[in-house]
Amino acid sequence: MDIQIACTRNKLETRKLTSSSNRPREDSWLKSLFVRKVDPRKDAHSNLLAKKETSSLYKLQFHNVKPECLEAYNKICQEVLPKIHEDKHYPCTLVGTWNTWYGEQDQAVHLWRYEGGYPALTEVMSKxxxxxxxxxxxxxxxxxxxxxxxxxxxxxxxWNEPVPRSGPNIYELRSYQLRPGTMIEWGNYWARAIRFRQDNNEAVGGFFSQIGQLYMVHHLWAYKDLQTREDIRNAAWHKHGWEELVYYTVPLxxxxxxxxxxxxxxxxxx
Known part of the structure; x- marks a missing residue:
């Protein structure tokens, strides 16, 4: 009987220790859901998170093309868009232009950079x-x-500055709709997280919206192929600290x- 009591007591103590060790993680999860970790600020998040050394503005375009017109659409884009990109008369550059392969079908995506911010955008549109x-x-x-x-x-x-690169590559555009008020918190976490994803030169660019759908974040990655993408993403989970950063950003x-x-x-x- 004494042996049974002792065994039961040991089980209860073990359960209590396990519960106690899990509680901080559970509390952290609840806090990550309901408590904002960023102190109130008197400055726009764009001033806190954007690059200070440049005044570049980016435009991301999504065009859903009639399926029967995709080939003709690509043809005229390849004839006209590079001319704007190469003409020094326009203070803008074409960062990249793609067709969506997996995701929304018959879609074209274009990313432009305007050197000089909103005045450059206005100048280009006017010209x-x-x-x-x-x-x-x-x-x-x-x-x-x-x-x-x-x-x-x-x-x-x-994030990395998006610069031209040779191929062939596939690109992944990961788009996140954040909860309003969490952009600075997201930036604080990803300022640390990005170092886990630099080993294979896959990080192309990271952006956040100013006009259009707000509280949107876009991460652009380059990979040799889909299997390489899978291998690189799986490898990140073996790096100490990555899982914690994912754990806290998911609720945002x-x-x-x-x-x-x-x-x-x-x-x-x-």
Whole structure:
């Protein structure tokens, strides 16, 4: 009988220790859901998170193309968009242009950089209205589209600068709709998390929205192929600290989406 009592007591003590050791993690999970960890600030998150050394503004365009028109759409884009990119008359560069491979089908994605911020964007738009070739291009393009939307973005200060790269590569655009008020918290975590994803040069760029759908974050990655993507992402889980950063950022997300994209032949990101 004494032996049974002793065994029961040991089980209870073990259970209590296990419960006690789990409680901090459970408390942290609850806090991550309901408690904001960032002190109130008197400055816009764009001033706190964006690159200070540049004043670049980015435009991300999503064009949903009629399936039967995708080939013709790609053809006119490859004829016209590089001319704007190469013309020093326009203070903008084409960072990359892709077709979505996995994700929303028959979709084109374009990423532009405007050196000089909003004034550069205004200048480019004004000059393009006087560019007869571009006016004709837009008219022809409109007949090929089902829908289109865009966002104006800034780049996170701690992310890589998106620069041209040789291929062949596939690209993943991971888009996160954050809970309002969590952008600075997201930035604080990812400023540490990005170091876990630099070993294979897969990090291309990280951006957050200013106009369009707000509290949107976009991470752009490059991989040799889908298997390489899988291997690199799995390897991150073996690095101490990665799982904790994922654990705390997940509650900040309302929705997320992944697109696998193939660059067009004229894209600076290949």
């Amino acid at each position: 393009l209205r006087e560019n007869q070739e571009f006016v004709e291009f837009r008219k022809a393009r409109s007949n090929m589209l089902l829908s289109r939307k865009n966002q104006l973005l800034l780049e996170f200060s701690f 997300i309302q929705e997320m989406e992944s697109r696998i994209m193939i660059p067009l032949k004229t894209s600076p990101l290949q």
